Amino acid sequence: MSNIYLGYHFTVEPKELGCEILVAELGEKPFESFLETEFGVTAYVQKDLWTPTILDDIYLLTSPEFTISYTVEEIEQVNWNEEWEKNFDPIDVDGKCHVRAPFHPKTDAEFDIVIEPKMSFGTGHHETTHMMIQHLLETDLVNKKTLDMGCGTAILAILAEMKGAKPIDAIDIDNWCYLNSIENAERNNCSHVSVFEGDAALLKGKKYDVIIANINRNILLNDIPLYASCLNAKGLLFLSGFYNEDIPAIDACCSKFDLKLEKTIERNNWVSLKYLL
Numbered sequence: 001m002s003n004i005y006l007g008y009h010f011t012v013e014p015k016e017l018g019c020e021i022l023v024a025e026l027g028e029k030p031f032e033s034f035l036e037t038e039f040g041v042t043a044y045v046q047k048d049l050w051t052p053t054i055l056d057d058i059y060l061l062t063s064p065e066f067t068i069s070y071t072v073e074e075i076e077q078v079n080w081n082e083e084w085e086k087n088f089d090p091i092d093v094d095g096k097c098h099v100r101a102p103f104h105p106k107t108d109a110e111f112d113i114v115i116e117p118k119m120s121f122g123t124g125h126h127e128t129t130h131m132m133i134q135h136l137l138e139t140d141l142v143n144k145k146t147l148d149m150g151c152g153t154a155i156l157a158i159l160a161e162m163k164g165a166k167p168i169d170a171i172d173i174d175n176w177c178y179l180n181s182i183e184n185a186e187r188n189n190c191s192h193v194s195v196f197e198g199d200a201a202l203l204k205g206k207k208y209d210v211i212i213a214n215i216n217r218n219i220l221l222n223d224i225p226l227y228a229s230c231l232n233a234k235g236l237l238f239l240s241g242f243y244n245e246d247i248p249a250i251d252a253c254c255s256k257f258d259l260k261l262e263k264t265i266e267r268n269n270w271v272s273l274k275y276l277l
Contacts, residue, residue, distance in 0.1 A: 150172055228257035
């Protein structure tokens with residue numbers, strides 16, 4: 001194998017949902033690393049593994065719901081640590097929670113979370129993750145059985161344990177996220193986080209005091225009935241991954257299952273909602 005890589009720089013609109021789907025599709029190809037960018041994502045593949053048809057059956061590229069363009073550049077001897085360091089800045093949430101990579105210095109924040117940024121999705125940079133952290137910082141989680149659905153890098157599950165939650169289930173349908181969540185839970189010395197690969201079908205027969213679901217509008221609308229059935233009395237449901245204009249649809253669905261809206265946080269038109277059963 002040579003040390004020459006091809007970097008595909010994708011511009012994606014709408015970015016959040018589009019990048020999640022695109023990375024999932026590209027992950028089935030020889031692409032081996034992904035970096036979130038301001039307007040989309042960069043995907044890297046070894047030149048020796050590249051073929052002219054590598055993107056031919058990527059559904060998202062032909063979907064009318066997304067606008068995607070890309071450029072390609074040849075890169076020799078990629079220094080992944082250098083790439084990650086250039087693209088991963090530490091995050092400070094309200095002065096209480098600090099999310100950083102191993103190469104960032106530790107601060108005196110109350111909650112110090114270390115995430116290995118092999119792919120910088122779910123690291124706290126996106127508005128939805130930032131708002132979910134804010135919700136959790138305000139919530140008493142001591143001894144609360146908690147679910148982090150669509151866990152990504154498990155950052156929210158890790159924070160939940162730091163705040164006293166236990167036991168905690170972290171679930172993601174993506175194999176990369178599943179493996180990275182295990183790594184990050186171990187890296188943060190979590191002893192109460194169990195990571196599972198799969199979807200909402202894994203929730204059958206489960207009960208929780210707190211459910212965190214940072215996914216996207218359509219999946220949430222489909223799964224809210226199941227979340228409601230899994231909540232204990234006076235349980236809390238935190239939802240994010242959608243826009244301000246999606247609130248009526250989300251709230252109407254939650255209301256059908258006696259979930260009462262307690263708090264709304266908005267950040268750059270993205271929103272995060274807190275519900276009480």
